[in-house]
Amino acid sequence: MTLTTEPFAIELAFWILSVCTVISAIAVVQIQDLFRSALFLIVTLLGVAGLFILLGAEFLAGVQLMVYVGAISVLIIFAILMTRDLEEGNPSHSFRVPVAIVAIIFILFAYYVITQDTDWNGRLISENLDAEQQKVAATVFFKESIPYLAKMLLTDFVLAFEMVSVLLLAAALGALALVRDR
Amino acid sequence: MTLERFLILGAILFGIGLYGVLSKKHAIAVLMSLEIMFNGVNVTAVALSRYTVPYTVPDTFVDASRFLLTGHVFTVFIITVAAAEVALGLAIIIAIYRTRQSVLITDAKELSR
Numbered sequence: 001m002t003l004t005t006e007p008f009a010i011e012l013a014f015w016i017l018s019v020c021t022v023i024s025a026i027a028v029v030q031i032q033d034l035f036r037s038a039l040f041l042i043v044t045l046l047g048v049a050g051l052f053i054l055l056g057a058e059f060l061a062g063v064q065l066m067v068y069v070g071a072i073s074v075l076i077i078f079a080i081l082m083t084r085d086l087e088e089g090n091p092s093h094s095f096r097v098p099v100a101i102v103a104i105i106f107i108l109f110a111y112y113v114i115t116q117d118t119d120w121n122g123r124l125i126s127e128n129l130d131a132e133q134q135k136v137a138a139t140v141f142f143k144e145s146i147p148y149l150a151k152m153l154l155t156d157f158v159l160a161f162e163m164v165s166v167l168l169l170a171a172a173l174g175a176l177a178l179v180r181d182r
Numbered sequence: 183m184t185l186e187r188f189l190i191l192g193a194i195l196f197g198i199g200l201y202g203v204l205s206k207k208h209a210i211a212v213l214m215s216l217e218i219m220f221n222g223v224n225v226t227a228v229a230l231s232r233y234t235v236p237y238t239v240p241d242t243f244v245d246a247s248r249f250l251l252t253g254h255v256f257t258v259f260i261i262t263v264a265a266a267e268v269a270l271g272l273a274i275i276i277a278i279y280r281t282r283q284s285v286l287i288t289d290a291k292e293l294s295r
Contacts, residue, residue, distance in 0.1 A: 006184060018191050025195055025218050029202035034211060041214050044195075048221045055188070055232045060224075060257055067261050072217065072268050079210055079272045083285045091286070096205035103201035110193035114186050123234040124185070140250045141232065149251050149258075157255050164262045171266035175273035 014054055021047030032089045034080050042073045056141040059149060188229035195222030207286045209275045213268060220264045227253040227260070 024043035031037045045068040052061040093099070121127055125137055140148050153161050195218055202215025231253025279285050 025198045055228045083279050091207045092205045099204040103197040107197040114189045175269045178273040
């Protein structure tokens with residue numbers, strides 16, 4: 001695999017994954033049964049994990065599978081089942097049409113900025129690095145991204161890394177304290 | 183057209199999540215839409231990290247990791263913060279459900295009076 005050319009199989013995989021992801025994301029916000037929309041959320045998260053693999057981020061795809069598909073979706077499904085005796089479905093506010101218009105305007109604006117308003121050629125890896133540098137970049141992305149990622153987390157971003165771990169600990173303790181039986 | 187389509191996909195996911203967050207009444211549905219927004223941002227960050235370089239490329243290129251994997255690092259942090267946020271959010275939802283027998287965010291409005 002190289003940095004510039006994309007084989008046909010990757011194109012095909014991208015389209016299948018992105019269509020599945022977007023359709024199931026729409027299903028999450030549109031289906032009335034909350035349990036089913038949680039199941040469609042799992043499909044969305046799996047699709048994003050596949051997109052991470054296409055982008056050469058296998059470690060992040062594994063993290064996505066373990067944290068999102070493994071832990072967060074199970075938490076959400078448990079919460080839905082514990083509060084299910086209310087049988088309220090998945091109702092929307094009365095101002096959902098203006099909100100939908102705002103979301104569509106946001107997507108169109110982002111499309112305009114991405115395709116028309118930004119000159120990506122000046123910043124692309126394939127055009128700004130020479131052959132030697134591109135070889136190094138291909139190694140970093142496709143062969144050994146995990147050692148580089150670990151080195152980066154523990155050197156340049158070590159303060160943020162430690163703060164995130166403290167935040168996770170505080171969140172776990174806070175969640176326990178909130179739902180504790182008194 | 184390879185970078186742009188990932189960015190557009192991230193924007194579409196973010197827009198769908200934005201609609202869900204602002205229009206749903208059920209608190210767990212709001213949390214799920216928030217997860218979709220996080221995932222749109224993650225796709226954007228990883229795609230930018232994969233296809234673009236920052237403005238100052240070091241000459242030696244020994245420290246390739248210093249700028250090639252920045253998006254991956256930020257995605258790791260976003261996933262961690264999302265996990266913490268979902269744990270806390272669901273704990274708050276369960277606590278509200280216990281005391282008020284409701285999970286609709288429109289019912290928890292003591293502070294608005």
